[in-house]
Ligand SMILES: Cc1cc2nc3c(=O)[nH]c(=O)nc-3n(C[C@H](O)[C@H](O)[C@H](O)COP(=O)(O)OP(=O)(O)OC[C@H]3O[C@@H](n4cnc5c(N)ncnc54)[C@H](O)[C@@H]3O)c2cc1C
C-alpha cells in the first residue's frame with residue numbers, strides 16, 4: 001500500500017501545482033505510515049523528477065513514450081491506473097486542474113474509488129473515517145466530505161497547500177510502461193496551441209494576480225495592469241464584461257462562470273465586486289481593491305483598499321514595487 | 326443525431342449561501358434555483374447543431390426531485406424537444422453519473438453534453454464518470470464544438486492553452502464559454518414547452534461514494550485597511566512587511 005501522486009510536467013519542469021500535490025501526497029503517506037510514489041506525465045527531465053525528493057517523494061515512475069508529452073485522456077488514465085495497481089495505491093492525489101479532473105473522474109470509475117475534487121486541506125482520519133475539506137458553492141463555502149471507498153482519489157485545489165522543500169533529498173526515477181497501444185491515443189490532440197504568455201505567468205498557477213474591470217475603460221489602458229503585474233511577477237486577469245467585449249481573452253475571466261483563482265495576492269483594479277466575481281476570487285489570501293467609488297461592494301471583501309482613480313494609482317504602485325528592488 | 330443535454334438545478338449566482346442549523350444541508354429556503362449557467366452553453370449548442378443538421382433531437386436530462394421541473398420546462402422552452410427527470414435527490418456525482426450513463430445508453434444518445442461544472446458542488450467530475458461508464462471519450466472542458474457527420478472537432482481548454490481534439494460519436498463533452506451565446510426562452514418556446522414530453526423515471530445503480538459530513542462558511546474578513554491614494558506606494562510596503570505576500 002502506498003500513496004500515488006500524479007505529477008504534471010511542462011517543458012521539462014514540474015508544474016507548481018504538482019509540487020503542491022507532491023507535498024500533499026507525501027504528508028498523507030506519512031499520516032498513513034507509508035511512502036509516496038509519483039507517476040509523471042507530460043514533458044519531464046530526469047533531474048527535475050529526481051528533485052521531487054524535496055517534496056518527500058521516494059520514487060517516480062516515468063514512461064518516456066513521446067506521445068505522452070501532450071495530454072491524452074485515454075492514455076493518461078491507463079498509465080495512472082497501471083501505476084496505481086503496481087503500487088497498490090489506496091490514495092491517489094492529483095491537481096484540481098483540467099488534466100487532473102479529466103483523468104481523476106475516469107479513474108474513480110475504473111478503480112472503484114471515491115473521488116473528492118477541489119480539496120483545500122490534508123485529510124482527517126480519526127474514527128476510521130477519511131474526511132477531506134473541499135471548496136463548494138463557488139468559493140462561498142466549504143464541505144467536509146467523507147470518502148467511503150476502499151480507494152480514494154483527491155484532487156487538490158491550487159495554492160491551497162504549500163509546496164515543501166527539503167533540500168538535498170532526491171527521488172529514485174524508474175522507467176515504467178503501461179503497454180499503451182494506438183487505441184489509447186485515439187483521443188490525442190490534433191494540435192496544441194499555447195497562449196502567448198505575456199510575462200510568462202499562467203493565471204491558474206499564479207500566486208499573485210493583478211486584475212482589471214470595466215473601470216479600466218478600454219484595452220488600450222491595459223499596459224497599466226501589465227506593468228504592475230510584471231513588476232510583481234503576477235499574472236493578469238479580468239472581470240467577465242471585460243472578456244465579453246474582447247478587451248481581454250476569455251481565459252483571463254475570473255469568477256463564478258470563469259476561472260476560480262486562489263492566489264496569495266489578488267489586486268482588483270476598477271472592478272465593482274459583484275457576487276459572481278467574488279465567487280471566483282474570494283479564497284485569495286490577501287485581496288487589494290482599487291476603486292474610485294468608496295461604496296463599491298468589493299471593499300467589503302478586501303484586506304487593503306485604495307479609494308482612487310486607477311489611472312493615477314496604478315503607476316504609483318508599479319513605481320513603488322520597482323523601488324523595493 | 327440524438328443529443329442528450331444534462332442539466333443541473335442550482336442556486337442562482339447571487340444567492341447568499343447558508344446552511345441548516347446542524348450544518349449538514351444547504352438551506353434552500355427562499356432560494357431561487359436556475360439552470361446551471363455552464364449547462365446553458367451545452368443546451369444552446371446542442372440546439373444549434375441539431376438545427377444545422379436539419380434533423381435529430383435534443384433531450385434534456387436532470388437527476389432531481391419534482392421541484393426541478395420548472396427549470397426542465399425552461400430548457401424545453403429554450404428549444405429542447407423532450408425531457409427525462411430521474412426522480413431522486415442527486416446524492417453525489419457518482420450517483421448522478423450512473424443515472425446519466427444508464428439513460429444515455431438506453432436511449433441510444435450519440436452526443437452527451439453537460440456543463441463544465443455545477444456552480445454549487447463544483448465537482449467537475451460527472452463528465453469523466455459518464456464517459457468511463459459508457460467506455461467513450463470525454464472532452465472537458467470544451468470551448469468549441471463543431472460536428473461534421475459523425476465526427477466532432479472540439480477545442481479543449483488546458484492550463485495555458487488549448488488542444489484541438491477530434492472524436493467520433495458517441496462521446497461526452499463538458500461545455501463552457503465561448504462555445505455559443507446561450508439562448509433565452511421566447512414566448513412561443515414557453516407556450517410549446519408546456520406540452521413537450523417530460524418523462525419521469527426511477528433511479529438505478531448503486532448509492533453514493535461520498536457524503537457531506539458538514540458544511541462551513543469561510544472565516545469573516547477582518548475589514549479593509551484603507552490607504553490614502555496620494556500615498557499609494559505605502560500599500561506596497563504593507564504588502565511586503567505586514568501581509569508578507571510580495
Ligand atoms: C449568471 C451570471 C454569471 C456571472 N459570472 C461572472 C463571472 O464569472 N465573473 C465576473 O467578473 N462577473 C460575472 N458576472 C457579471 C457580474 O454580475 C458583474 O456584472 C461584473 O462582475 C461587473 O464587472 P466590473 O466590475 O468589471 O464592471 P462594473 O460593475 O461596471 O464596475 C466597474 C467599477 O470600476 C469602478 N471605476 C470606474 N472608473 C474607475 C476609475 N477611473 N478608477 C477606479 N475605479 C473606477 C467603478 O466605481 C465600478 O465599481 C456574472 C453575471 C451573471 C448574471
Ligand SMILES: Cc1cc2nc3c(=O)[nH]c(=O)nc-3n(C[C@H](O)[C@H](O)[C@H](O)COP(=O)(O)OP(=O)(O)OC[C@H]3O[C@@H](n4cnc5c(N)ncnc54)[C@H](O)[C@@H]3O)c2cc1C
Pocket residue numbers: 331332333334361363364386387388389414415416417418419421438439440441442443445446447448449450451452535536537
Ligand atoms: C438535496 C441535495 C443534497 C445533495 N447532497 C450532496 C452531497 O451530500 N454531496 C455531494 O457531492 N453533492 C450533493 N448534492 C449535489 C448533487 O449531488 C450534484 O448534482 C452532484 O454532486 C453532481 O455535482 P458535481 O458538482 O459533482 O457535478 P459536476 O461534475 O460539477 O457537474 C458537471 C455537469 O454534470 C451535469 N450534472 C450535474 N448534476 C446533475 C444532475 N443532478 N442532473 C443532471 N445533470 C447533472 C451538469 O451538466 C453539470 O454541469 C446534493 C444535491 C441536492 C439537491
